[in-house]
């Protein structure tokens with residue numbers, strides 16, 4: 001089999017009155033970059049690149065102008081060889097960030113091709129499923145815009161997740177400790193003590209501030225504090241982790257086995273959160289998972305895209321080992337983004353339905369989803 005083409009699609013959906021904010025900025029739109037890798041025997045593979053704050057066209061150009069010409073004529077089943085080749089191609093200026101997101105989308109597409117060629121879901125090719133469904137927590141509770149009371153809006157949203165059957169939810173913090181504490185108190189008191197509550201600062205603090213926040217939040221039974229400090233501040237992570245009674249999570253802004261080597265080997269986090277669509281795709285994620293396993297640091301993967309990235313992340317989630325193996329192993333958490341996203345579901349023919357707090361892991365070949373091309377073309381920039 002040979003790769004014959006790589007198409008990229010940059011999609012945008014405007015949020016209208018659903019613009020939302022977090023500790024870094026406010027967004028009025030969602031974008032995504034999808035890629036479709038075609039082969040000479042007619043199989044196509046899908047991938048999605050994670051980007052956060054940049055226009056999706058930057059990562060799409062890295063795929064179409066940077067990597068695509070290097071892929072034509074290669075055997076898509078040579079995923080690991082291709083990964084190393086592409087990584088080395090941009091290594092000098094592309095060790096982290098968007099080049100790796102672009103590479104992730106391509107790698108995901110190659111695994112989709114491999115699964116379709118062999119008639120098996122990706123998780124089977126990665127070693128088999130530890131689980132066939134994912135216990136999902138709601139990511140949401142961003143700062144809504146133009147509402148009379150943010151706290152009232154957060155409470156209403158949180159009660160909605162409880163009503164929907166979520167066992168856990170994640171609240172955005174990082175607005176200053178006083179504001180954070182008002183939000184945490186309001187949400188915890190609204191949802192009661194039986195729901196797991198996590199918070200995410202999106203690296204808004206220095207270590208001293210983050211330690212103070214963690215101490216003040218203890219009485220509200222916060223399960224983890226995510227991205228307390230900037231991703232480059234590994235010493236800060238270690239300091240916060242040592243002085244906090246709340247678990248420290250992080251890793252969505254880290255890339256490849258080389259980046260994760262630091263977070264893992266220095267024991268900078270309690271819970272590792274690599275994003276499949278950013279950290280390097282399936283090929284590299286399996287390297288990261290192996291390292292995490294060797295250091296016994298559990299993973300709760302970061303997931304924040306459309307149904308393409310969601311389907312791919314579910315395939316990876318199936319193969320996450322136990323940290324550690326035991327008679328009654330812990331059920332890992334799967335991130336289910338519930339923030340406004342006009343493109344999330346429409347891009348695929350398939351829909352994901354939560355049932356009793358779980359999402360099923362797709363059993364069809366490859367990622368288990370197919371693009372709705374009418375929808376894709378309608379929203380393409």
Ligand code: CA
Nearest residue numbers: 200226227252
């Ligand atoms: Ca996050």
